[in-house]
Amino acid sequence: MxxxxxxxxxxxxxxxxxxxxxxxxxxxxxxxxxxxxxxxxxxxxxxxxxxxxxxxxxxxxxxxxxxxxxxxxxxxxxxxxxxxxxxxxxxxxxxxxxxxxxxxxxxxxxxxxxxxxxxxxxxxxxxxxxxxxxxxxxxxxxxxxxxxxxxxxxxxxxxxxxxxxxxxxxxxxxxxxxxxxxxxxxxxxxxxxxxxxxxxxxxxxxxxxxxxxxxREVTSKGGRPSKRQQMRIALAGPPHLLARARDALIEDGYEASRVLSIPVDSQDWPDPETTISTGLEYSTTLGAGAAEIGEAEFASLVVEFDPDILLLLDRPQLFSPCVGSIPNLRTIGFHPSSLPLMRGRCAVSHAVLENLPATGATLHWIERADDTGPLLMQTQISLDRGETIESLWRKQSDTLASMLPSALELIHSGNPPRIEQDNQLATYCGDLQIKDRRIDWTASADEILRNVSMYADTPSGIYGEIGGNSHRIAKARFSPVEGEASSEPGMVIRETPDGYIVTCGDGKCIRVMPWCRHGERSWRETSSYHSALEGGA
Structure with missing residues (x-):
């Protein structure tokens, strides 16, 4: 070959x-x-x-x-x-x-x-x-x-x-x-x-x-293998990546009859309950946290399917000596950054939070339970103005879908890249703290609006203290209304048909719209609405 x-x-x-x-x-x-x-x-x-x-x-x-x-x-x-x-x-x-x-x-x-x-x-x-x-x-x-x-x-x-x-x-x-x-x-x-x-x-x-x-052209001239000769592939990762990866494989002619999906414990996309499913035959619901699926249980699922390749999508911690000892198994990880930059968890959130012009997506070989393994493939992703965590994850999912078939072609060639990471260039992302998802009204209007745009559409959302009550914020934008000299940060200047006008730390005002679930009472009917008005009086 x-x-x-x-x-x-x-x-x-x-x-x-x-x-x-x-x-x-x-x-x-x-x-x-x-x-x-x-x-x-x-x-x-x-x-x-x-x-x-x-x-x-x-x-x-x-x-x-x-x-x-x-x-x-x-x-x-x-x-x-x-x-x-x-x-x-x-x-x-x-x-x-x-x-x-x-x-x-x-x-x-x-x-x-x-x-x-x-x-x-x-x-x-x-x-x-x-x-x-x-x-x-x-x-x-x-x-x-x-x-x-x-x-x-x-x-x-x-x-x-x-x-x-x-x-x-x-x-x-x-x-x-x-x-x-x-x-x-x-x-x-x-x-x-x-x-x-x-x-x-x-x-x-x-x-x-x-x-x-x-x-994708590496082996095309030698003729693609028939479907029955294609590698068996198992996927393990959060649903927002798993769905796009599986669709990409099926569209490319691969059969991924078993899909392993683990609980999403990353703070980028927190979710209290996630389904672990292997095709349509096996399904169970586990609580949050990757610790809910044990090393032996995960390894047994992989062994039962007997894949040629195991893809761990943003979940290198699932790798273990037990999984690594499975004969002929090659394990590849997907990381949402340009490794060795932004190793660790929450790379997507940090890219948006730090207002980076670009980030990347990387497929790397997994040799231990981290993201330091040799690189197989990498590409760049540009961040748009007003990029949010949700929109960047969509880009990551689309990029994974385009990279995956190409990477598998390289593996088919029999001589795929294994490019060592340059540890001198490595940077690391820490977990996001609760304070990162709460509005600090003493910050400038620009900074508050950027944080709202990042977190408003994520499952955990972003919250702000208004009139002594905590509100989940759905949207926010600049307001031409200016606060008085005596207005303190976080003070409600006036009510609007859909929310409040609130003073920020730099004296500018923003218009915020609280969030409510479908079918619930309007935010105006809640006690927090009236408390907010009293607090701004």
């Missing part, structure tokens, strides 16, 4: 870059002469701050997977912690070598590698062979192009990107490169040297979407 995959590449290779071959080598020779003085000064500064050796040498993977030795000026010392592990890069640099790295002066010796044909000016950066091997099928595709001094991944984020993001950008460039793109890449390289690295969201999103699309 792997041989067919390599032969019938889903990434259609373009003609060689215009800055390659004899012309590239001639340019490298000219630049070596031109940069001889900066190179000498750099070597002297490295010797003065770090001592010998001046040069850094390391084996990297090159064209067609052939290894070669990359050389550059050394910019870090070998300081280690008490456990013998190297300290983070930032602690092993000096101010001088940090400037050398910032201006890319440490890369000057690589002009020699262009001169002898191991590298080109433009192309994917040379990586360690072990790193390329984790790319699986995509590592073979990436190796079809000579490594470069600068590349599409470097000018679109560089060291701020994870390995899987760099891979997507590199593969997009390999298929779409043209002389015009090469020229633009050189312009962006100069801009990066002058202004520093910054993540360019649009090219990154385009590249990640490209990688998801191409993943």
């Amino acid at each position: 792997l041989a067919e995959t390599e032969k019938d590449s889903s990434v259609r290779l373009r003609p060689a870059s215009t800055i390659a071959g004899f012309g590239g080598r001639a340019a490298a020779l000219i630049m070596l002469i031109a940069f001889s003085i900066p190179a000498a000064l750099t070597a002297l500064s490295v010797w003065a701050t770090l001592g010998r050796p001046i040069m850094f040498r390391q084996v990297r993977s090159g064209l067609h997977g052939q290894n070669f030795t990359v050389i550059k000026f050394r910019t870090m010392n070998d300081r280690r912690d008490s456990a013998g592990c190297l300290l983070p890069d930032s602690e092993r640099e000096t101010r001088v070598t940090r400037l050398v790295r910032r201006l890319r002066l440490d890369e000057i010796p690589q002009l020699l590698l262009i001169l002898i044909g191991h590298m080109s000016f433009i192309g994917p950066r040379p990586l360690l062979p072990v790193t390329v091997s984790t790319f699986g099928h995509w590592g073979v595709m990436r190796g079809r192009t000579r490594p470069g001094l600068t590349g599409w991944a470097q000018v679109n984020g560089g060291t701020k990107l994870t390995n899987i993001q760099k891979l997507a950008l590199d593969l997009w460039y390999i298929e779409n490169r043209t002389p015009l793109i090469d020229f633009w890449l050189l312009v962006l390289t100069v801009n990066m040297l002058l202004r520093g690295e910054r993540v360019r969201e649009k090219p990154l999103a385009l590249a990640q979407a490209f990688l998801v699309d191409r993943s």
Whole structure:
């Protein structure tokens, strides 16, 4: 299967870059002469701050997977912690070598590698062979192009990107490169040297979407397996993800006759009771909390179904040594962020709460009960203005549905990616507290409105203290009415046909509409309504 995959590449290779071959080598020779003085000064500064050796040498993977030795000026010392592990890069640099790295002066010796044909000016950066091997099928595709001094991944984020993001950008460039793109890449390289690295969201999103699309073509030329030969798949996760994942599998020809759904204990979508169902034959209702389903019970359900793949949708904690010991079972997790960013629970709520411009969705291999496993696939999700937790979860569900068939195609290829996460880039999300779902009237009107838009449509909602009574808030918007100078935050200025006008901490007012369940009395008929009016009198 792997041989067919390599032969019938889903990434259609373009003609060689215009800055390659004899012309590239001639340019490298000219630049070596031109940069001889900066190179000498750099070597002297490295010797003065770090001592010998001046040069850094390391084996990297090159064209067609052939290894070669990359050389550059050394910019870090070998300081280690008490456990013998190297300290983070930032602690092993000096101010001088940090400037050398910032201006890319440490890369000057690589002009020699262009001169002898191991590298080109433009192309994917040379990586360690072990790193390329984790790319699986995509590592073979990436190796079809000579490594470069600068590349599409470097000018679109560089060291701020994870390995899987760099891979997507590199593969997009390999298929779409043209002389015009090469020229633009050189312009962006100069801009990066002058202004520093910054993540360019649009090219990154385009590249990640490209990688998801191409993943579905990995085995298409070799012919898709018949339905009876397709892998058996078990799903386990909350209903809002489970339904979309199952529909996507069925639409793609997979048979998911058993679906495992666990209680939703995440504070993103709290729900007091959730059904665990395996198809239509098995159904039971458990109380809230994943602890209600024991390790042995969950493992027995998986063993009984005997799947080839177990998908844990935002629930890595279901994994256990018992599940991991099931022969031939591969376990994949879905996490609603761009791992290793925003590990942990409530990633969706935190993305909205922190007003991020973008987040992501990740499929990763699960080797223990967390979200630190190697990456299989990842894509980006943009957040709209006024994004809510509910609307972002819908985007996550739709993204999962588009990613899942593509990821399974990669697994069918026999050589799927297993890209290790960069722990130095990892961030973590903590559980949301009760206070996060209550309105703080001393906050600004903008902040209060953002919190209402986030939580109003979630099952647990958001609450505000009005006139000594707690109300669940359905909607809120700005009001042109201004509070008096003596108005305290949370004071009811006046009543409206559908709610109240309340003063905020910055003196501005908002119009809030309390919520009531279908069939219940109107909020105006409740005692809390009259108490609120009395409190605002």
